[in-house]
Amino acid sequence: MTVSVYIPSPFRRLTQNHEYVDVDGVNVAEVLDAVNARYPGFGNLVYDREHVIPPHINIYVNNHEIHELAGTETALHDGDQVAVIPAVAGGADEPTPSTALTSDEAMRYSRHMIMGQVGSIGQRKMRNAKVLIVGAGGLGSPVAIYLALAGVGTVGIVEFDTVDLSNLQRQLLHQTPDVGKSKLQSAIETLNAYNPHVTVVPHNAPLTSDNAMDIIPNYDIIVNGADNFATRYLVNDAAYLSGKTLVDGSILLFDGQATVFKPGHGCYRCLYPAPPPPGLVPSCAEAGVLGAITGIIGSIQATEVFKQILDIGEPLLNRLLLVDALTMEFRTMKLRRDPGCPLCGEYPTVTELIDYDQFCGSPPLVPIDAD
Amino acid sequence: MAVRVKIPTPLRGLTGEVDTVQIECATLEEMVGQLEGAYPGMRERLCDESGALRRFVNVYINGEDVRFLDGLASALKAGDEVSIVPAVAGG
Numbered sequence: 001m002t003v004s005v006y007i008p009s010p011f012r013r014l015t016q017n018h019e020y021v022d023v024d025g026v027n028v029a030e031v032l033d034a035v036n037a038r039y040p041g042f043g044n045l046v047y048d049r050e051h052v053i054p055p056h057i058n059i060y061v062n063n064h065e066i067h068e069l070a071g072t073e074t075a076l077h078d079g080d081q082v083a084v085i086p087a088v089a090g091g092a093d094e095p096t097p098s099t100a101l102t103s104d105e106a107m108r109y110s111r112h113m114i115m116g117q118v119g120s121i122g123q124r125k126m127r128n129a130k131v132l133i134v135g136a137g138g139l140g141s142p143v144a145i146y147l148a149l150a151g152v153g154t155v156g157i158v159e160f161d162t163v164d165l166s167n168l169q170r171q172l173l174h175q176t177p178d179v180g181k182s183k184l185q186s187a188i189e190t191l192n193a194y195n196p197h198v199t200v201v202p203h204n205a206p207l208t209s210d211n212a213m214d215i216i217p218n219y220d221i222i223v224n225g226a227d228n229f230a231t232r233y234l235v236n237d238a239a240y241l242s243g244k245t246l247v248d249g250s251i252l253l254f255d256g257q258a259t260v261f262k263p264g265h266g267c268y269r270c271l272y273p274a275p276p277p278p279g280l281v282p283s284c285a286e287a288g289v290l291g292a293i294t295g296i297i298g299s300i301q302a303t304e305v306f307k308q309i310l311d312i313g314e315p316l317l318n319r320l321l322l323v324d325a326l327t328m329e330f331r332t333m334k335l336r337r338d339p340g341c342p343l344c345g346e347y348p349t350v351t352e353l354i355d356y357d358q359f360c361g362s363p364p365l366v367p368i369d370a371d
Numbered sequence: 372m373a374v375r376v377k378i379p380t381p382l383r384g385l386t387g388e389v390d391t392v393q394i395e396c397a398t399l400e401e402m403v404g405q406l407e408g409a410y411p412g413m414r415e416r417l418c419d420e421s422g423a424l425r426r427f428v429n430v431y432i433n434g435e436d437v438r439f440l441d442g443l444a445s446a447l448k449a450g451d452e453v454s455i456v457p458a459v460a461g462g
Contacts (some may be wrong), residue, residue: 229460255380276457324380
């Protein structure tokens with residue numbers, strides 16, 4: 001197996017200033033030994049006295065840190081890229097490489113990086129960002145794809161459903177051969193094909209009051225692509241209680257809505273204090289939805305995520321964006337934090353997650369609904 | 372000149388798919404009454420049994436949520452734009 005090893009600039013005095021070294025080896029340990037054989041002393045930089053890789057050295061295989069893989073036993077294949085990244089002063093607590101982008105990355109993201117609002121610093125912010133998408137359906141699909149294309153380093157997806165033929169009219173992550181497959185598996189395959197540098201973290205269960213606070217706090221930004229009110233209130237409450245920004249979107253028929261919630265600027269409960277009784281507002285399965293409206297709203301959500309990561313522009317905060325595809329009107333309504341909000345108001349009564357199925361009067365989610 | 376009421380697509384079944392309705396009225400309460408007269412069933416979609424605006428249907432006057440104005444008593448004048456925005460959960 002011939003693999004390419006990226007040598008960080010502080011170590012290049014050993015490698016005669018070679019940025020990349022091609023060596024053979026079946027796993028990471030063999031490859032590091034091979035580099036050491038060619039450039040004696042290299043091993044002393046990546047291993048400590050006990051021949052263990054110290055915490056300030058991160059080693060990546062195709063952009064995955066080897067602790068997430070099989071450590072130095074991680075198997076390698078022809079063409080794999082290994083990167084040795086020492087923590088550097090000022091960025092020592094960065095979990096992912098904060099050093100220069102590879103030439104592949106620079107080319108792949110060049111249309112973003114050429115813009116002053118992004119640049120190489122912005123692109124590295126993208127690589128360091130962790131974004132959670134709730135639902136890999138109509139909205140989750142375009143959001144996940146645009147995040148992956150842009151090089152958002154970690155994309156978590158919460159999904160428990162399988163791909164149904166009726167999903168394919170709008171859910172871009174899934175294709176005809178995926179029918180019957182788990183949506184998560186289909187999403188991982190699609191996103192890896194779009195951009196192998198992105199780490200997709202699967203959360204293979206319905207989001208519930210029991211698991212939400214184990215998942216949501218691990219991410220920087222939360223994107224709502226849920227298809228029911230119970231999950232929407234749950235995601236809202238968990239994001240607020242975790243202090244996270246929530247990029248919200250919803251769709252039905254030819255209409256779409258999008259907004260951004262940040263603690264202190266209102267939440268979904270300020271917007272809609274209570275869910276409709278079951279049956280009063282139809283679901284997409286009951287009423288229908290234009291496939292392309294999911295692309296419009298999902299693209300708006302992805303755009304708001306990028307603005308948050310890059311810290312540019314005016315976020316869609318305190319504004320509810322309404323899209324009517326039939327009139328093709330985009331209108332914004334004021335969205336205020338309600339001082340009486342039970343979650344984010346002056347005297348909150350919701351201080352931990354509640355039973356959202358009961359709150360919404362809906363039956364609990366079970367993994368048989370194919371919407 | 373009347374008030375322009377924007378009807379969301381989930382409620383256009385009641386208006387024969389009309390997306391904007393012109394109504395002569397001085398308050399939101401009157402607007403709801405006239406909508407109900409022209410399109411029976413509209414009041415039930417907007418208000419609960421007690422007559423209050425439903426908590427999952429927002430009404431905006433010129434982009435301002437009427438819950439932060441005077442609710443159904445909010446004043447309307449010619450040229451105002453009223454938007455009816457129900458919560459939707461599709462994703």
